[in-house]
Amino acid sequence: MPVLVATIVPKPGKLEDVEAALKEILPLVHEEPGCEIYALHRGDDRLVMIEKWSDSTALKEHSKGPNLAKLGERLVGLVDGRRDIVTVEAVPTGDPAKGAI
């Protein structure tokens, strides 16, 4: 079950605009097949999505789907193109309620 940490660093002064774009798209992504978690987080200078997909097929469909394309369009001019995506696999350990997202 793939887990992703996707980081978007907006251009200076554009954090609120990028957050608004993400908030628009999030409910649509939640309806995509295989979306288990797609959760927005805000840091001082960045927005971080923590994602969990049921399998790599669902993730691939999301990656080439219309919602992510729409987000890409909304982000034109707001980010420097620096979008860091780290894909990992869960290693559930310890307390089942705390050891996995």
Next chain:
Amino acid sequence: MPVLVATIVPKPGKLEDVEAALKEILPLVHEEPGCEIYALHRGDDRLVMIEKWSDSTALKEHSKGPNLAKLGERLVGLVDGRRDIVTVEAVPTGDPAKGAI
């Protein structure tokens, strides 16, 4: 409620050793006050912890506590010192079951 993404990049060939050290320490961290999530993930060249703490006080106690110190001792010689920690705040949006960890 602070969320952290902590990335550890082991020295070449040391991924399994670092994972073992993390698996040892995880159940202890789960028992710390205010630990909501402390979840291990493995990538090709890195281990990623996704953490959620009840508040900044609990996180501060964890940061200076004995379990993290013990982990630091176990990691001596296994990592290059590159430990990246990103602290963010949740912005729950959309489906409550999918829009937050």
